[in-house]
Amino acid sequence: MTKDILVIGTGISGLTFAIKVAEENPKTSLTLISKSDIKEGNTRYAQGGIAVVRNLKKDSTEKHFQDTLVAGDGYCDPKVVKFVVEEANQRLDELIKWGTSFDKKEKKLDLGIEGGHSESRIVHYKDQTGKQIQEVLITKVKSFSNITILENHTLVDLITDHHSTIKKNRCYGAYVISQEREEIIKITAKITVLSTGGAGSLYAHTTNPSVATGDGLGAAYRAKVLMNHLPYVQFHPTALKYKIDGKVFLITEAVRGAGGKLCNSAQDRFMLKADPRADLAPRDIVAREIQKQIQEQDADSVWLDGSEIPKMEWKSRFPTIYNTCKSLGINLPKDPIPVVPAAHYFCGGIKVNKHSESELKGLYAIGECSATGLHGANRLASNSLLEALVFAHRAAINCIEFLGKPMPSEAFYKTLPEWNGDSYSKNDTIKNVQRLRKELQEIMTTNVGIFKTNKGLKQAQEKINNIYIKVQKLYNQNKLTNSLCELRNMVSIAYLLTKQAQEIKENRGVFYNHNHAR
Numbered sequence: 001m002t003k004d005i006l007v008i009g010t011g012i013s014g015l016t017f018a019i020k021v022a023e024e025n026p027k028t029s030l031t032l033i034s035k036s037d038i039k040e041g042n043t044r045y046a047q048g049g050i051a052v053v054r055n056l057k058k059d060s061t062e063k064h065f066q067d068t069l070v071a072g073d074g075y076c077d078p079k080v081v082k083f084v085v086e087e088a089n090q091r092l093d094e095l096i097k098w099g100t101s102f103d104k105k106e107k108k109l110d111l112g113i114e115g116g117h118s119e120s121r122i123v124h125y126k127d128q129t130g131k132q133i134q135e136v137l138i139t140k141v142k143s144f145s146n147i148t149i150l151e152n153h154t155l156v157d158l159i160t161d162h163h164s165t166i167k168k169n170r171c172y173g174a175y176v177i178s179q180e181r182e183e184i185i186k187i188t189a190k191i192t193v194l195s196t197g198g199a200g201s202l203y204a205h206t207t208n209p210s211v212a213t214g215d216g217l218g219a220a221y222r223a224k225v226l227m228n229h230l231p232y233v234q235f236h237p238t239a240l241k242y243k244i245d246g247k248v249f250l251i252t253e254a255v256r257g258a259g260g261k262l263c264n265s266a267q268d269r270f271m272l273k274a275d276p277r278a279d280l281a282p283r284d285i286v287a288r289e290i291q292k293q294i295q296e297q298d299a300d301s302v303w304l305d306g307s308e309i310p311k312m313e314w315k316s317r318f319p320t321i322y323n324t325c326k327s328l329g330i331n332l333p334k335d336p337i338p339v340v341p342a343a344h345y346f347c348g349g350i351k352v353n354k355h356s357e358s359e360l361k362g363l364y365a366i367g368e369c370s371a372t373g374l375h376g377a378n379r380l381a382s383n384s385l386l387e388a389l390v391f392a393h394r395a396a397i398n399c400i401e402f403l404g405k406p407m408p409s410e411a412f413y414k415t416l417p418e419w420n421g422d423s424y425s426k427n428d429t430i431k432n433v434q435r436l437r438k439e440l441q442e443i444m445t446t447n448v449g450i451f452k453t454n455k456g457l458k459q460a461q462e463k464i465n466n467i468y469i470k471v472q473k474l475y476n477q478n479k480l481t482n483s484l485c486e487l488r489n490m491v492s493i494a495y496l497l498t499k500q501a502q503e504i505k506e507n508r509g510v511f512y513n514h515n516h517a518r
Contacts, residue, residue, distance in 0.1 A: 002413050003031045004403060006173050006189035008155050010034040011043035013367030013388035014195030015137035020396035022144040029146055031187060033153045033176060035211050038138055042197045042208055046130025047252035049122040051382040052088040054109055059119040061085045071116040071282045072376025073509040080373040084390045091389035100136045101125055113257040114381035116282040122382050127252050127318045152179040154482055155215045158223045163416055171363035175419045184419040190407050191362050191399050198346035198368040199493050204445040206343040207236050207250045216369040218489025220350050221496055225360050228371040229348025231501035234379050234510045235450050236344035237286040241301040242328055248342050249324055251304060253381050256280055259308040264293045284378040284510040287341040291450045303336035341450060345384060347375040355398035356391045366391045377509025424480050433483045436467055440494055448498055452513045461498045467491050
């Protein structure tokens with residue numbers, strides 16, 4: 001099939017982009033691809049909210065601007081930060097117009113505070129902000145007749161000049177796995193938009209769903225698209241120590257904003273000594289301090305004491321956390337919550353400009369898979385959903401203009417080859433895939449996690465290279481499966497991330513190498 005625009009990924013960025021294009025230009029044909037169910041993805045699990053300046057009596061975009069720069073530890077692009085915080089209200093008002101609900105207090109939006117913010121500016125819906133937004137956007141996107149939604153389709157590779165005799169330095173669409181049809185299909189497009197999220201599954205303990213395997217990053221890497229700041233991986237300080245149905249459960253930063261306090265096994269409030277902002281310091285600082293406490297005290301967690309938060313507030317503001325803890329025998333607010341850091345967000349990714357264009361013509365990247373310059377070396381809490389909204393809007397407007405420019409002919413797209421690799425198999429008969437995936441996660445967690453060393457990074461590079469060779473052998477000798485496709489992407493990104501990490505010579509934000517300690 002050939003479409004005007006192919007959007008790969010159905011989180012807040014991909015859905016918002018598709019809606020904007022469909023509204024602005026109803027004649028544009030879009031195909032929207034979801035790796036599994038359209039509801040699944042990182043957006044769904046975002047508990048906190050969206051950082052937007054609404055209370056102009058106390059707050060200002062200048063304060064939000066400065067907070068973002070401070071959290072980013074000198075690596076943010078100030079021009080990008082400026083237009084993101086200034087455009088925030090327009091994008092939030094659009095979400096509300098489309099039907100998204102947010103918590104209110106006395107008829108005004110209830111604004112929370114999170115780590116790194118100097119004022120209360122987090123717009124939220126209980127502790128289910130992402131889920132609420134996702135559901136509204138799905139309903140909206142399904143109302144457009146010019147949008148085709150394909151669920152259970154996995155990105156394999158981008159179609160580029162490598163697949164053509166004519167060299168235009170362009171992207172022409174993608175090869176994707178259709179799990180239902182059990183085959184690899186070619187989808188050509190004038191514009192391809194990656195909104196595939198990050199690669200939290202590289203780590204053994206992550207707040208991301210299992211589908212976050214860096215598919216867009218891996219495909220871009222193979223297409224030789226420039227990627228920036230991959231080693232700046234943010235670990236969320238407070239994930240529940242216990243997994244729920246095999247998944248890591250996040251305890252939103254908003255709990256600390258509401259009065260939650262971090263303590264170690266000796267009941268010491270260690271953050272008071274670590275930073276003047278204590279429990280509400282930026283995430284990189286809090287995550288490192290928690291990891292230090294766990295190592296020094298030979299413990300398996302620290303504790304989040306929420307006893308100062310009234311029980312009714314737990315039930316109304318944090319119902320998901322309250323009920324999840326209750327199911328584990330943790331009675332809030334009396335009992336403290338055992339928490340540990342977990343891989344959470346990629347601050348780097350595919351390098352894009354202010355319109356989310358990559359260096360490859362016709363290829364855009366929005367959301368977590370992109371490196372916009374907003375986050376720098378550490379993302380400020382609740383800036384990710386905001387970034388997705390602002391850049392999805394900018395990319396949509398730019399893509400509509402892009403479609404008005406000269407394009408390759410319809411006849412040219414027909415000359416692009418079908419997938420010429422081995423066919424797809426629904427039944428995963430390759431036992432080595434899961435073993436190699438687990439081995440890769442252990443290497444990344446041990447050597448390329450919160451704390452790193454030169455020796456550990458070098459060892460990781462060698463081990464990852466060995467896994468890469470084994471994965472290539474599996475890829476060349478077997479039918480392509482979903483899990484092999486994921487592992488292929490994960491090992492590519494792990495290799496590049498570790499290689500880039502060895503080139504970094506100073507500690508900034510979330511990146512910390514003991515050999516560079518001042």
